[in-house]
Amino acid sequence: MIRLSLAATxxxxxxxxxxxxxxxxxxxxxxxPADSTYKAVLRVGHGCDGAATTKxxxxxxxxxxQAKPMPKPGWELTTVVEKLPEPYDWxxxxxxxxxxxxxxxxxxxxxxxxxxxxxxxxxxxxxGAVISFPVVQECETGVHRWIEIPxxxxxxDDYEEPAPQLTLTPKPAD
Amino acid sequence: MSPLxxxxxxxxxxxxxxxxxxxxxxxxxxxxxxxxxxxxADGATLATSPGEIRLTFNEPVAPIAIRLLDGAGTPVAxxxxxxxxxxxxxxxxxxxxxxxxxVSYRVTSQDSHAVAGSILFAVGTAVVRPQQAAAAADGWRxxxxxxxxxxxxxxxxxxxxxxxxxxxxxxLEPGQVRRLERLLLFAAxxxxxxxxxxxxxxxxxxxxxxxxxxxxxxxxRVGSTxxxxxxxxxxxxxxxxxxxxxxxxxxxxxxxxxxxxxLLVVGSFGLTGHAATVEPAIAMGPAVALHxxxxxxWWGSLxxxxxxxxxxxxxxxxxxxxxxxxxxxxxxxxxxxxGIAIGLVQLRRLSALVEPGYGLVLxxxxxxxxxxxxxxxxxxxxxxxxxxxxxxxxxxxxxxTVRAExxxxxVVFAAxxxxxxxxxxxxxxAASEAVTAETVSSNGGKATVAIxxxxxxxxxxxxxxxxxxxxxxxxxxxxxxxxxxxxxxEPIRRRLHEVxxxxxxxxxxxxxxxxxxxxxxxxxxSDFDKRNFTLEADIR
Numbered sequence: 001m002i003r004l005s006l007a008a009t010x011x012x013x014x015x016x017x018x019x020x021x022x023x024x025x026x027x028x029x030x031x032x033p034a035d036s037t038y039k040a041v042l043r044v045g046h047g048c049d050g051a052a053t054t055k056x057x058x059x060x061x062x063x064x065x066q067a068k069p070m071p072k073p074g075w076e077l078t079t080v081v082e083k084l085p086e087p088y089d090w091x092x093x094x095x096x097x098x099x100x101x102x103x104x105x106x107x108x109x110x111x112x113x114x115x116x117x118x119x120x121x122x123x124x125x126x127x128g129a130v131i132s133f134p135v136v137q138e139c140e141t142g143v144h145r146w147i148e149i150p151x152x153x154x155x156x157d158d159y160e161e162p163a164p165q166l167t168l169t170p171k172p173a174d
Numbered sequence: 175m176s177p178l179x180x181x182x183x184x185x186x187x188x189x190x191x192x193x194x195x196x197x198x199x200x201x202x203x204x205x206x207x208x209x210x211x212x213x214x215a216d217g218a219t220l221a222t223s224p225g226e227i228r229l230t231f232n233e234p235v236a237p238i239a240i241r242l243l244d245g246a247g248t249p250v251a252x253x254x255x256x257x258x259x260x261x262x263x264x265x266x267x268x269x270x271x272x273x274x275x276x277v278s279y280r281v282t283s284q285d286s287h288a289v290a291g292s293i294l295f296a297v298g299t300a301v302v303r304p305q306q307a308a309a310a311a312d313g314w315r316x317x318x319x320x321x322x323x324x325x326x327x328x329x330x331x332x333x334x335x336x337x338x339x340x341x342x343x344x345x346l347e348p349g350q351v352r353r354l355e356r357l358l359l360f361a362a363x364x365x366x367x368x369x370x371x372x373x374x375x376x377x378x379x380x381x382x383x384x385x386x387x388x389x390x391x392x393x394x395r396v397g398s399t400x401x402x403x404x405x406x407x408x409x410x411x412x413x414x415x416x417x418x419x420x421x422x423x424x425x426x427x428x429x430x431x432x433x434x435x436x437l438l439v440v441g442s443f444g445l446t447g448h449a450a451t452v453e454p455a456i457a458m459g460p461a462v463a464l465h466x467x468x469x470x471x472w473w474g475s476l477x478x479x480x481x482x483x484x485x486x487x488x489x490x491x492x493x494x495x496x497x498x499x500x501x502x503x504x505x506x507x508x509x510x511x512x513g514i515a516i517g518l519v520q521l522r523r524l525s526a527l528v529e530p531g532y533g534l535v536l537x538x539x540x541x542x543x544x545x546x547x548x549x550x551x552x553x554x555x556x557x558x559x560x561x562x563x564x565x566x567x568x569x570x571x572x573x574x575t576v577r578a579e580x581x582x583x584x585v586v587f588a589a590x591x592x593x594x595x596x597x598x599x600x601x602x603x604a605a606s607e608a609v610t611a612e613t614v615s616s617n618g619g620k621a622t623v624a625i626x627x628x629x630x631x632x633x634x635x636x637x638x639x640x641x642x643x644x645x646x647x648x649x650x651x652x653x654x655x656x657x658x659x660x661x662x663x664e665p666i667r668r669r670l671h672e673v674x675x676x677x678x679x680x681x682x683x684x685x686x687x688x689x690x691x692x693x694x695x696x697x698x699x700s701d702f703d704k705r706n707f708t709l710e711a712d713i714r
Contacts, residue, residue: 145698
């Protein structure tokens with residue numbers, strides 16, 4: 001009985017604390033298994049100091065392969081493709097260039113509303129690594145750059161505008 | 175408490191927490207608080223003490239720590255802090271004496287995110303507004319330089335013509351004397367409004383006011399507190415005296431009055447500017463004034479000769495030219511020597527002569543002056559004897575060389591006006607006496623900050639950034655956040671502008687008090703790459 005109540009308390013406290021970071025652009029799932037296909041959901045809860053969001057740009061880090069964004073009605077979707085320093089084999093095809101940057105533009109997300117920007121990609125096979133997805137949020141007036149990558153020994157909480165982070169967990173045994 | 179009762183209490187607590195969690199889940203309207211407006215505004219200069227200070231945010235906030243600190247760093251007593259809806263009010267107990275103040279705030283917004291910052295304002299003195307756009311300041315600098323150029327041309331013409339008349343008035347025909355006196359009067363009267371305008375322009379430049387800054391009383395008030403205003407006042411009086419005594423070439427007393435006018439105009443140049451106010455000011459001020467006086471003599475004589483030579487035959491022109499020549503060569507030699515000496519003090523090292531900015535402009539000015547000396551020597555050695563022999567062609571050539579010299583002097587004036595708006599290398603050297611701090615970031619980049627003079631009050635910031643390979647790090651934007659945690663001053667944010675690849679500058683930053691300041695440099699290298707450097711500097 002008491003164990004259940006304690007669990008409920010912990011859940012409640014966690015729910016309360018989860019609200020604190022709502023001002024930042026974050027990933028819905030901050031943990032994912034290595035070498036899996038990951039659906040990245042960027043949660044945009046706020047504009048820039050009250051101004052509506054008009055553009056979201058995310059940089060796909062090297063190592064995240066075959067990135068594909070999800071289109072959004074009312075927004076124009078463009079990608080920037082870059083040549084890879086080292087081509088790799090993808091199920092029989094040689095891949096020489098990758099999507100490096102994804103941009104949703106032309107829309108308007110007022111500060112009072114919430115939206116998600118989705119893309120998926122194949123995560124690298126590096127269990128334990130922490131990947132950062134730098135996001136530039138442009139608004140009607142102003143820009144928020146969620147691009148600070150924590151240095152060794154520091155966490156995202158130490159920064160004012162941290163990049164959304166993803167921690168890779170061990171691959172599940174098949 | 176019995177185990178059963180404890181279980182009941184615990185269940186109640188958990189239930190209420192669950193409800194609280196559900197109710198307290200992020201609402202769409204819950205936002206990161208931002209300071210929307212403050213009264214007084216950041217960087218404002220107030221004529222009188224405000225009764226209260228208001229900070230307005232974009233959503234209701236709860237104050238954690240709000241402080242009002244004076245110029246010495248002591249918290250002002252008798253402050254009552256009240257948070258009403260979206261506004262935090264500081265009610266002041268009494269009058270604030272003249273000085274600069276810092277309002278340092280730390281509040282928490284609905285999402286429990288702490289938001290902190292500082293704003294500066296001053297009562298009764300000038301506070302420079304945060305330098306947000308260097309472009310606006312550049313516009314002011316160009317206008318100030320143009321005004322200075324016109325001032326140099328006209329005020330030195332008035333003083334110089336008076337000197338020329340003193341030298342050659344007795345051997346000139348009355349008609350020519352009248353013509354020169356009219357020119358003197360015109361120059362003196364035209365320069366008077368420029369002196370007044372300079373005061374307003376100086377204030378506008380200091381405050382970085384908008385395009386209509388001259389219509390703003392603040393610009394004039396701030397301008398009147400500068401050394402330039404003092405210099406313009408003296409110059410104004412000198413020009414007025416020159417104008418009033420324009421017609422008095424013949425009388426002894428008249429010459430004396432005119433002489434006072436000349437002294438005042440020339441002396442005004444020693445009261446302001448980089449060159450005259452550097453240590454030892456007691457020697458540099460008079461040196462610059464003497465330099466200006468010799469320049470005035472040269473310029474006025476060229477103008478005078480231009481007028482006089484128009485109507486004369488070679489033989490009658492010879493005595494005038496001879497009298498002028500004798501004085502001129504000595505004058506320009508001293509002029510050049512003084513110019514080099516003053517320039518060296520500003521440069522601190524000869525290699526700075528070829529550096530872009532102050533160095534190159536000074537180099538150009540020296541070369542032009544050398545050219546003038548060359549033409550003057552040619553006149554004295556070659557043309558003079560032929561003139562005395564009645565050679566009409568020599569007179570023609572002399573007229574042409576005088577016109578060439580006049581043009582060169584105008585270019586020298588333009589260079590001088592430009593020098594007045596450029597920072598001399600001396601101030602960069604002073605930065606080495608200033609507080610420097612260096613840090614290396616985790617990816618190998620290095621940031622070196624020099625805060626000059628490194629004392630509480632007005633400071634200048636120089637920043638140098640290099641990447642891991644030692645190359646200058648170019649960044650799209652450089653943000654600076656300085657804070658003094660020990661005194662509770664939250665970050666003051668400014669933008670720096672680029673002066674050279676990897677080198678950035680902030681002309682003015684007011685650090686209200688001494689202590690161990692925390693300096694954070696945020697370099698936006700590309701859209702997705704921001705490098706932060708954290709340094710500490712001990713400000714005296």
